[in-house]
Amino acid sequence: MKFILMLAVAVGLIAGERVAQSTQASEKKIETEQEFRSKLIDKRLVNHRGDWAMIKADGTIDGMFEGKKLTGTWYWKDGELCRDARLNDRDFKDCQIWAVDGNMATVVRHDGQGEKVEYQVEAP
16 A cells, blocks of 8 residues: 555656646747847736736836836846846846747746746737
8 A cells, every 4th residue: 555655656746747847848948139029028928916017129128016116127138138127116137038938928037046937928
């Protein structure tokens, strides 16, 4: 009985790992500014709480997070979107790695070493 339980746990872990790998494999990392512009510029990026941001073609960023206004600027550097943004009295300055999968975008902050956030991509 103990063996069957251990086998079931092992199979569950392997299956879970495969699902995670397939989800990550379907995301496509954005490599160039041109690709970023074609997929995400001037589109509303909405997180699971309904907060949103828009990264605009003119180099600005705006949005609303937790009822607070997001403003800032962005530029492309070495395969990453770099931002200098402000949310009320809090400043954010970092570069981010972006990936897309259909109408979902994933961003990993701080040069791919920070928090991972997912956004639904909506037409303006």
